[in-house]
Amino acid sequence: MxxxxxxxxxxxxxxxxxxxxxxxxxxxxxxxxxxxxxxxxxxxxxxxxxxxxxxxxxxxxxxxxxxxxxxxxxxxxxxxxxxxxxxxxxxxxxxxxxxxxxxxxxxxxxxxxxxxxxxxxxxxxxxxxxxxxxHPTQMIADFLTIQENFGNLAGLTIAYCGDGRNNVANSLLVTSAILGVNIRIVTPTTLYPDDQIVALGHNYANQSGGTVQITDQVAEGVLGADVIYTDVWVSMGEEAQFEARIKQLLPYQVNQQLIEQTKNEQVIFMHCLPAFHDTQTSYGKEAAATYGIQEMEVTDEVFRSAYARQFDQAExxxxxxxxxxxxxxxxxxxxxx
CATH class of the missing domain: 3.40.50.1370 (Aspartate/ornithine carbamoyltransferase)
Structure with a gap:
């Protein structure tokens, strides 16, 4: 066999x-x-x-x-x-x-x-x-979710907004490039993905017909995107960097204005969870008390909207x-x- x-x-x-x-x-x-x-x-x-x-x-x-x-x-x-x-x-x-x-x-x-x-x-x-x-098992779930929504993968465009050098950003960049999906990492220049990861992505994209774009310009990065994807601003073990990350990434928060900037009525929102979209967690309460912020990488409005697919991803x-x-x-x- x-x-x-x-x-x-x-x-x-x-x-x-x-x-x-x-x-x-x-x-x-x-x-x-x-x-x-x-x-x-x-x-x-x-x-x-x-x-x-x-x-x-x-x-x-x-x-x-x-x-x-x-x-x-x-x-x-x-x-x-x-x-x-x-x-x-x-x-x-x-x-x-x-x-x-x-x-x-x-x-x-x-x-x-x-x-x-x-x-x-x-x-x-x-x-x-x-x-x-x-985070490879997450990627199979994510692209299953995208395929369920659009019926295909090749030629679609994902805009990832947030920390551009964490594991999810790395995996999205490379997996998208392998599958022929256009990937845009929308992040501050200080959080650009590692050059080796980007080079790997370009190599795969050249073979699959996809594209890789790294930009700090939100409007440019999300325009025409089929999928808006975000992740927590502070990964496990980086909790001491909360204040710095909030200052860096607040302009990249996925809110209704950002969704509208895609100019795509069929756009979906994805998040691998957990998400800090309100103050119903100890982290959320601490962030609100310390930094005066009620929502972080995604607003509650978007998280609970018709665009949202994060619980499909979770399943x-x-x-x-x-x-x-x-x-x-x-x-x-x-x-x-």
Whole structure:
């Protein structure tokens, strides 16, 4: 039985071709339909999956847990205080141990090098649930959401407004370029993405027919966009930079005026969550009390509007992760793509 995915890890989008990423998006859409119809799809029956979480999570943990269960496997959660990863035991040794006990390993943490070392030593598929560099499972969910709305991907335009050098911006830039989607990173010059990421994006875009644009000009960056995407201004571990980020990024806040600047009535809004769109969280209350700001990267008006697709994205994390796990660990027959 031949599968181009079998046994592969999913560490970064750049490791997969346009056809392979498109297959995962389409497979995720198929699995979503199967779940909605209550059709069983236990491609991982009898297997055990390790879920390593050095960083806290809502969507990633819930999606991996439910996806593992739906696929017929057993999920085992291992939090930051549950194992010795990188403290009393090396990443390599941990990978070798877990690889002998589990059929697949998810890792969510800071370091891309850690998830890479796990993949090199475990001997089973390893899936990147998020690192500081990339967020690949999010991308399959995101482009599934876009495909559901527009029916296709190639030729569409995404404008990402916010911190241009975080993991989501990196992943959006590269994944869009691979898929032939036009990507614009709209961000202050001080937060431009790394030159190597931009160069990688241009290389992929030259092959796919997409375009890559980095700009600090909001009106130019969002004009004609099909998708407006944003993310938190302060990533996990950067909380000390709240004040500086607010000053830098307030002009890039996704509000109704910015939506109207797209001049596209079919535009949709996306956010990978969590979002600071009100003061109903401790972070939101602290920001309001300290900096006098009620909303950050997106206004409550846009967040609750008809443009918004962030909860579709959140649900699609489940179906995307399920597709990735089944394709790489499920012994499926998948013709070469």
């Amino acid at each position: 031949y599968s181009i995915f079998q046994g592969r890890s999913f560490l970064a989008e750049k490791d997969f071709s346009q056809a392979e990423l498109q297959y995962l998006i389409d497979f995720a859409q198929h699995l979503k339909e199967m779940k909605q119809q209550h059709l069983p799809h236990q491609y991982l029956a009898g297997k055990n999956i390790a879920l390593l979480f050095e960083k806290t999570s809502t969507r990633t943990r819930a999606a991996f847990t439910v996806a593992t269960t739906d696929l017929g496997a057993h999920p085992e959660f291992l939090g930051a205080n549950d194992i010795q990863l990188g403290t009393k035991e090396s990443v390599e040794d941990t990978g070798k141990v877990l690889g002998r006990m589990f059929d697949g390993i998810e890792y969510r943490g800071s370091s891309q090098s850690v998830v890479t070392q796990l993949a090199e030593s475990a001997g089973v598929p390893v899936w990147n649930g998020l690192t500081d560099a990339w 699609n994390r489940l179906h995307a992760i399920k597709a990735i796990m089944a394709a790489t660990a499920g012994n499926l027959f998948i013709p070469k793509v």
